[in-house]
Amino acid sequence: MEIKKVGVMGCGAMGLGVAQVCAQAGIPTIAVKATPGSTDKIRSGLEKSLGKMVERGKMTAEKMDSTLGLLQLTTKEEDVADCDLIVESIIEDLETKKALFQRLEGIVSPQTLLTTNTSTLSVTAMMAVCKQRDRVAGLHFFNPATVMKLVEIIHAFETSDSTVSTLNNFCKKLGKDPVIVQDTTGFIVNRLLTPYMLSAIRLLEMGTGTIGDIDHAMKSGAAHPMGPFELADYIGLDVVEAMTLNIYQDMHQPHVSSPHTLTRLVQLGYLGRKTGKGFYDYSVKPPIPNPALRHPVA
Numbered sequence: 270m271e272i273k274k275v276g277v278m279g280c281g282a283m284g285l286g287v288a289q290v291c292a293q294a295g296i297p298t299i300a301v302k303a304t305p306g307s308t309d310k311i312r313s314g315l316e317k318s319l320g321k322m323v324e325r326g327k328m329t330a331e332k333m334d335s336t337l338g339l340l341q342l343t344t345k346e347e348d349v350a351d352c353d354l355i356v357e358s359i360i361e362d363l364e365t366k367k368a369l370f371q372r373l374e375g376i377v378s379p380q381t382l383l384t385t386n387t388s389t390l391s392v393t394a395m396m397a398v399c400k401q402r403d404r405v406a407g408l409h410f411f412n413p414a415t416v417m418k419l420v421e422i423i424h425a426f427e428t429s430d431s432t433v434s435t436l437n438n439f440c441k442k443l444g445k446d447p448v449i450v451q452d453t454t455g456f457i458v459n460r461l462l463t464p465y466m467l468s469a470i471r472l473l474e475m476g477t478g479t480i481g482d483i484d485h486a487m488k489s490g491a492a493h494p495m496g497p498f499e500l501a502d503y504i505g506l507d508v509v510e511a512m513t514l515n516i517y518q519d520m521h522q523p524h525v526s527s528p529h530t531l532t533r534l535v536q537l538g539y540l541g542r543k544t545g546k547g548f549y550d551y552s553v554k555p556p557i558p559n560p561a562l563r564h565p566v567a
């Protein structure tokens with residue numbers, strides 16, 4: 270089966286990134302804004318970021334025009350009716366995602382593949398609310414979707430081999446580097462990365478080092494491109510907390526429970542780069558550690 274049109278549910282950091290990747294690969298794509306409000310700001314933000322790529326010589330003006338031409342934004346879920354593939358990329362909340370999958374089955378054709386970009390939730394749990402389960406799978410892109418090559422294709426309990434094969438070919442068409450993973454909480458990358466970020470937060474709470482020291486050590490000593498706090502801010506602390514809760518529910522091990530500092534930052538709305546503050550304060554250049562973390566919390 271060839272994917273001729275893609276529908277992306279959610280226009281957040283990941284949804285919009287995935288939609289851009291598909292349009293850049295020449296595939297007509299429609300992205301649905303999942304929360305109320307107009308799509309105008311999203312469109313102008315996208316035009317601005319593609320314009321910057323053209324200025325920096327990373328994209329031709331023709332490619333920018335064709336990408337924008339192939340990428341439609343909408344607020345109506347029903348507009349994905351003629352898509353061959355849906356990539357759900359809304360908030361990391363199982364009940365909200367399950368309800369969306371149920372609505373989607375009433376909108377799309379029986380051949381349409383239904384996938385989720387969840388970071389840690391059970392794809393099988395989303396599949397369970399669907400009548401036609403063989404076409405449900407995970408398609409886990411990495412942030413930023415336009416840059417990161419890996420896509421985890423999640424083979425849930427009743428996903429058919431032909432669905433996995435179609436998704437594998439689709440990822441290759443996007444220029445991605447797919448890996449097929451069985452439906453385990455956190456799949457491969459987040460199952461390994463989440464406990465790592467949580468351990469860094471616990472080291473901070475123990476006073477082992479500052480945010481800057483720990484980030485510096487992992488960049489300089491382990492050749493990571495970002496330190497664990499830079500990475501957590503980049504992912505979004507609400508997403509990190511959601512991943513933590515999901516993995517904890519599965520493993521029930523103390524080292525994968527949410528540290529106090531993470532919980533408090535999320536409660537304060539300090540969600541990382543997307544809100545301007547997380548472990549770092551991005552309102553100044555270069556970013557400084559968030560002043561809210563000046564007191565030890567352990």
Ligand SMILES: NC(=O)c1ccc[n+]([C@@H]2O[C@H](COP(=O)([O-])OP(=O)(O)OC[C@H]3O[C@@H](n4cnc5c(N)ncnc54)[C@H](O)[C@@H]3O)[C@@H](O)[C@H]2O)c1
Nearest residue numbers: 279280281282283284303304358359360361387388412504
């Ligand atoms: N941030 C990452 O690094 C990353 C990487 C891979 C996958 N993901 C996954 O992608 C999905 C989206 O994450 P994101 O980083 O784009 O988050 P985001 O905060 O940038 O976007 C969240 C999206 O959810 C929508 N939304 C918010 N509340 C909603 C509700 N009640 N009902 C329906 N939609 C709602 C928002 O409009 C927005 O489109 C999540 O499942 C996340 O786990 C995130």
